[in-house]
Amino acid sequence: MISKLQSLKNQLVVIVLIALLLPSATMLYDIYYASKSDEVLLAETENKLEQITNLVASEIYNQLDKEGKAYNDEELVRVFKSVAVPLTTSNYPGVRLGLYLTDSAQITIEGYLHEFGERLPEEKHQRDRRIYNEAKEGIAAVQASGTPITRLGNTWDDQFLEHLVPIKTNDQMVAVLWAEERMHPIFAKSKHVRLAVRYVVFTVFGLGVCFTLLTLSNMMNRVRLIKDGLLQLQKNLNNKLPELPGEMGQITRAINKMACGLIEKEQVIEHYKRQEDLLAMGRLTTEIAHELRAPVSIIQATAEAMEVSAKDASEMKDFIDRIGQQVDRHNKLINELLEFGRPNPGVVEVFDLNVLINDVLSYVKPLIEKNNILLDCKNTVTGPLLLDGNADKLKQVFINLIVNAIEAMDNEGKLTIGIQTEGDMAVITIQDTGKGIPQEDLENIFEPFYTRKAKGNGLGLAISKRIIQIHGGSIKVESKADSGSIFTVRLPVQNRHTSPVDNN
Template sequence: MALSKFQTLKNQLIIIVLIALLLPSAAMLYDIYYASKTDDVLIAEAEKKLEQITSFVSNNIYNQINNEEMVYSNEELVGIFNLVAESLANGNYPGVRLCLYVTETNQIYIQGYLHEFGDRLSEEKKERDQRIYDEAKEGIAAVQASGTFITRLGNTWDDQFLEHLVPIKVNNQIVAVLWAEERMHPIFAKGKHVRLFVRYVVFTVFGLGVCFTLLTITNMVNRIRSIKNGLIQLEYNLNYQLPELPGEMGQISGAINKMARGLAEKEQEIEHYKRQEDLMAMGRLTTEIAHELRAPVSIIQATAEAMEASSRDATDIKDYINRIEQQVDRHNKLIQELLEFGRPNPGAVEMLDLNELIDVIMSYVRPLLEKNDILLNYTNTSTESLYIDGNADKLKQVFINLIVNAIEAMQPKGKLTIQIRAEDDQAVITVQDTGKGIPQEDLQNIFEPFYTRKAGGNGLGLAISKRIIQIHSGSIEVESKAYSGSVFTVRLPVQKEYNKTRAAAAR
């Protein structure tokens, strides 16, 4: 029976493993999603704070320039920035760095520190300005290009900071870029790095686990397939040995090999007992043959003694002679049937048209059918001639025997159905009667020699018929139910190549 794709062991194991791996993966993805949401909340709070600072500084710059109605200059712009930013960085917002980049001079001005300790506090001013500009130049360029504010999360090799950059415009021209930045808490940066590292590790382990699991499943399935193929071989040859396998599969294959050796030994014992049974059957057969041969001889002997003791009347002698001739004919017929049963040679073989052969047989049996008032239903569903290699006389003997047995099994007004059909590379001939049928306990024995329930029968007819059909590389089967009639089915191989040759020659 074919298995669906979900019933195979390999697919079932893969589904189980995927389900087992899916649960921790889903939990990990949920953690990643939740952690990213937490980060977003922290960044949003810091961004709001930086927006307020940059808004305050920029508003002070715009207010002082407009209130004094003075001509704009870079020095005044820087002075206002330093005044406002210094108080914020050193007073209300320690840990926040305020920076101003002047577009015309390409210089940067800084107020406040992000780091309260470390090597960066000892940097020279020029080095510090250059480092901060390098960290912020991408954001500065983005503000100059877009003309509006941006917020960005900056990274260094060991740090993370949040920047909020806004343009300073005079007469709709960007004259400077102001920004405030705050260092993200070290735990934030380290936590993010740790989470990222853990994700990479988990996904790597996950991938290796999947690969290892699939490899293990594949190896196990291959071993199971090896055992399955070995079992198929053992079905035909018990001496076949399954290959040695590691682990528990090896224990299973070893147990199967041990069982196969035991079965092979049992088979040898059975074969030995079968030979013994055959010898016993031969002895019984010899006894039955002797019994069958002794009966007509006894009658002949008794008849001869009666002739000797009786009168010399010619009429009596003629009657005795007829009896002797009948028993001699019976004796010769029995011997001939025994020879037929034991002779494996079918005789002269030739190419036969099965349709013509059955037609000839039907012409032989029609008088017998009419005599017993049996209705015949003869059909041939084959659309072409069916050619077989065989001996015409032997095959006639088989089919006449089946038809005669069917007629004898029926009462008058019975119906005999004979059908011929082609089935694959075989010709199928069925002989069906409406007789009393064959009891189930007799079905398995009716083709055995000398087995008969028919009065006056010797039980060799069907046995000889089966032997003839087997010699012709065919088969004969019977189906029957009590009081429902019997169906004998004969199958013979058809010579298709001969049919093609004949058809081509006809064209």
């Protein structure tokens, strides 16, 4: 199973995240440290304005208390001007001081935030009204809370910081004093620029993520199409992969081209296979004709000799016996050819394999004793071992295998018959201590007409293999020269066998 880290989709996601990590970290760094620098600048300006307002308020309280005069509007304005004018002209240029009288709503302004000529000229009452409109939110907040406040104000082209404090007498607020200073133009512009840059970066970042996910989705869909197409190609090479754009399309075209090449190769292989089948059929026909011609030639020669040489009934009987033997040989060969060419399971019934093997051993017992063979039966199955099939056909198989083993041992040796089960298969082994089978013959002993016996026709093992295959089983051989052979037959137990093969 493919691990998550090996997934193409996950690999691409990791690469995209790494690629987006650097700009994200840079943006977070800018947001954090830019905010800190703004806070430091505002704190310094706020401390400065707070010192100025405290200084002016102290002077107002000191002078009025020293003179012992009441806190009327005229005196407040006079004292305010006496303190504010030198501060704004000499000590703190660029700082503007203002005094708002709560009873009369009169406003007095000293100092300028902008240098001369930076703005269009305006009348005093227009300037006072404009400044009051800029500061009225802070004045209202001080009147409502009765405590000093600091606020950052905005105009259409500027930003300023102001600090406002109440002026009280007998716990009654009579005026609001404030000091304000214009923030450097770079502060306002950089803030707006940073804000705009953040919006742009986050927008681009979001679009990049969406585009990346969309690209990944399209890529994975194309990969899925290729994967499904390959699965279809496994079933049928004529199923072509769909055309895709880009590099994926190059891959699909290469795969389709490869499939076409495989189809052509399969056609060539099939052509050569048909040629080989025809050659094999020709060889088989030649061998069959040779096998059939031999007994016919003998019959013909015997008949000619009988016609010339037979003198009495005894000689005639001898010639007739010879002809009969060759006719029997001829019929046997024809029957074996028919058995191999049109194998069929015959009558299918349920039988006990143990009983079948015992019957086979009883048939071959005289042959075993005649050749001085020691028989050893090893049956590990307790109780009946039921199979479905044709018992007579399988008896023919085991008789053939046992007779071959006896002939291989040449009048001495040990024959071991083993019966056991492995899962749903019955396993029968026939082992001899004979001369064995040369390695170069092992691959061919089940081929028809392949034999090393002087009197054999090479059909016995081929027919046995076909019968076992019809019963849903298999047969194999293990052998070494001068070390004996082991034939292993596997047959499915009752109700587990495969369907018989086509007999045509």
